[in-house]
Amino acid sequence: MSExxxxxxxxxxxxxxxxxxxxxxxxxxxxxxxxxxxRDTSLxxxxxxxxxxxxxxxxxxxxxxxVLNGLFHANAPPRPIEWSRxxxxxxxxxxxxAVPIQLxxxxxxxxxxxxxxxxxxxxxxxxxxxxxxxxxxxxxxxxPFEIVAGARAARMTGIRIGDRLALAxxxxxxxxxxxxxxRGDSPGYEPHLHDDHDPEDGxxxxxxxxxxxxxFEVVGILEPTGGPHDRALVTDLVGSWIVHAQxxxxxxxxxxxxxxxxxxxxxxxxxxxxxxxxxxxxxxFSGVTQQVFTDLRRDxxxxxxxxxxxxRTLFEIVTNVDRVLLALAGAVLLTSVASxxxxxxxxxxxxxRQSAVLRxxxxxRARIFGLSLTESAxxxxxxxxxxxxxxxxxxxxxxxxxxxxxxxxLDPPMLSRWxxxxxxxxxxxSTIAGLLPGIALYRTQVAESLRPAAA
Amino acid sequence: xxxADGVVAALRIRGLEFAFPGHAACVQVPSLDLSPGEHVLLAxxxxxxxxxxxxxxxxxxxxxxxxxxxxxxxxxSLRGSARxxxxxxxxxxxxxxxxxxxGFTALENxxxxxxxxxxxxxxxxxxxxxxxxxxxxxAVDRRIERLSVGQQQRVAIARAVVNRPALVxxxxxxxxxxxxxAVRAMDLIQSTCRGAGAALLCTSHDPAMxxxxxxxxxxxxxxxxxxxxxxxxxxxxVAQGAHA
Numbered sequence: 001m002s003e004x005x006x007x008x009x010x011x012x013x014x015x016x017x018x019x020x021x022x023x024x025x026x027x028x029x030x031x032x033x034x035x036x037x038x039r040d041t042s043l044x045x046x047x048x049x050x051x052x053x054x055x056x057x058x059x060x061x062x063x064x065x066x067v068l069n070g071l072f073h074a075n076a077p078p079r080p081i082e083w084s085r086x087x088x089x090x091x092x093x094x095x096x097x098a099v100p101i102q103l104x105x106x107x108x109x110x111x112x113x114x115x116x117x118x119x120x121x122x123x124x125x126x127x128x129x130x131x132x133x134x135x136x137x138x139x140x141x142x143x144p145f146e147i148v149a150g151a152r153a154a155r156m157t158g159i160r161i162g163d164r165l166a167l168a169x170x171x172x173x174x175x176x177x178x179x180x181x182x183r184g185d186s187p188g189y190e191p192h193l194h195d196d197h198d199p200e201d202g203x204x205x206x207x208x209x210x211x212x213x214x215x216f217e218v219v220g221i222l223e224p225t226g227g228p229h230d231r232a233l234v235t236d237l238v239g240s241w242i243v244h245a246q247x248x249x250x251x252x253x254x255x256x257x258x259x260x261x262x263x264x265x266x267x268x269x270x271x272x273x274x275x276x277x278x279x280x281x282x283x284x285f286s287g288v289t290q291q292v293f294t295d296l297r298r299d300x301x302x303x304x305x306x307x308x309x310x311x312r313t314l315f316e317i318v319t320n321v322d323r324v325l326l327a328l329a330g331a332v333l334l335t336s337v338a339s340x341x342x343x344x345x346x347x348x349x350x351x352x353r354q355s356a357v358l359r360x361x362x363x364x365r366a367r368i369f370g371l372s373l374t375e376s377a378x379x380x381x382x383x384x385x386x387x388x389x390x391x392x393x394x395x396x397x398x399x400x401x402x403x404x405x406x407x408x409x410l411d412p413p414m415l416s417r418w419x420x421x422x423x424x425x426x427x428x429x430s431t432i433a434g435l436l437p438g439i440a441l442y443r444t445q446v447a448e449s450l451r452p453a454a455a
Numbered sequence: 456x457x458x459a460d461g462v463v464a465a466l467r468i469r470g471l472e473f474a475f476p477g478h479a480a481c482v483q484v485p486s487l488d489l490s491p492g493e494h495v496l497l498a499x500x501x502x503x504x505x506x507x508x509x510x511x512x513x514x515x516x517x518x519x520x521x522x523x524x525x526x527x528x529x530x531x532s533l534r535g536s537a538r539x540x541x542x543x544x545x546x547x548x549x550x551x552x553x554x555x556x557x558g559f560t561a562l563e564n565x566x567x568x569x570x571x572x573x574x575x576x577x578x579x580x581x582x583x584x585x586x587x588x589x590x591x592x593x594a595v596d597r598r599i600e601r602l603s604v605g606q607q608q609r610v611a612i613a614r615a616v617v618n619r620p621a622l623v624x625x626x627x628x629x630x631x632x633x634x635x636x637a638v639r640a641m642d643l644i645q646s647t648c649r650g651a652g653a654a655l656l657c658t659s660h661d662p663a664m665x666x667x668x669x670x671x672x673x674x675x676x677x678x679x680x681x682x683x684x685x686x687x688x689x690x691x692x693v694a695q696g697a698h699a
Contacts, residue, residue, distance in 0.1 A: 001566040001576075013558035357554045360513065361614075362543015362571030364536030447510040450554060 028333035029387025037416040050307030058272040063305030070272040073111035083268035097122035099274040106171030107179035114240030138220035144239030147216040151224035164215040344437035356449035372438035380430020384423040465654030471521035499674025505658035526621035543571025547615030549625040562595040616651040625657040
């Protein structure tokens, strides 16, 4: 019989107290793990999300909203920028790139970025993917109605090269997830052209409405970049304009297919511009950048946001809450560990007797002390392991909930670097908590402890 | 210590004195020997210090003076874990309340004791299982608290002899039993010790026990701590010799 078996049996004898103590440690570790992992992943996702742009221009209500919507696809931006204004900005300033993006459509809740090839050719995404776009399968889009799926979007939806997608209007926490995959083998597909509009209320595209009249062919699937665009689908801007122009034309009782030639200025809308000023190689925020930034901000209709600065602001707000949560979780862990002390000392009479019997059987004081410490350490280890498992699952749930409610994809790792640290912390603290009872057992007077209770 | 005939005594006590801290001596044993396999009853009233002597012999208490040898080894010259290991190997103990470990099976209670030996786990398991069955414990894998009192007592006896000790110390093993069961228990203890070749030092305040032992040592005068007079501190074994 091994000493480990003795300890396990000892824990089983006090099963209720062992389970309760272990469970409370598990909860504390899980809580800490979720908070720390989500904080780490969100910090990384946010701080690397901007890629090589200097700032983003939009008509969102605030710079922070502009970054959250334009970069992290939290919600569809509410107000568009006219193409003429975009062209003006592009020509007026010395820019390395000004990538137009139009957000507003989605596929099964995932954002669709309508843009130009400049998006892939000039803009480099952030994240851990090396900062470049790489095509895993197929190719980038070359024409309207071709669409490329981000790695995560492809994984989440199961779409394949050659699929045709009917996109939906709108996305965000309150918008139904809609969109259809049209495959050659899809039974009974019939485009619902003209069917989904309600001329009475004049609302051309209610949120969740599916644009069945035009479909987009999946021509490529990207490698992961580790950034927010992994969960997006990217298509040509003109195609998106045509889809929405068609909606307008239907209301005008013009049912013929819309072409690029039919587009009016009012159809050529975007929701944001990714801007990088011309600067020396490696320069991030030069004097020119600052000048352009300041000048653009003079236009009260525009919101100009520097992603890094907005993310820092966001995290300053979040960090205070974060600290409170961490302190609470730490307090829970300390309380749980203290409960080990209570559990072990609470059963001290029984444990003294057990130790006295083991001494009679030839166990030394040091061995008894070791058994006691192992027992408390195991409670911490078991609690820690359960907590890590619980926390890993909890982190994924929290990330999924965040994505559902806010549209922000964190993609946390299954096992974060905090897991081992928290496991070690729980085990160490539990071992320390076992010191006092261990010392008490070490000092146990065998002769006294063996006396019959009634004697 | 080896006797003149070359036999090592199972127990040899010389000039033993013990007192609880702050009190005058309450155990004095000028001389006491047990030959290998010998069964001796240490008789005396409750509270006279019989259990204290048992704990001294087991090396669980430190004497103020004197020496105790078990199977030729001076118990109190061993320190720390060496003494604990020696106790585990050479001395078996039986208690009034059995002191078996709850949560462990009958067999595991024996295996715990056998951890003091260097014997292979397989051999120990086999021997311990056989010993339990020999003593009438069939449910060797049942947890100890699920056995009847009688079965528990058999497990306690088996545990005391599983390491083939030179000496078994039985401290009031029948104190909580009715006369009929006390006889059965003592039959079992003595026959088991005989089978294992172990000497037996058994304490009891029950006069009925005297007849069972070829030799009875009278525990002499023990007194309440702090109320000791020179006259009252008499040697523990006031009488040695065979008592039929």
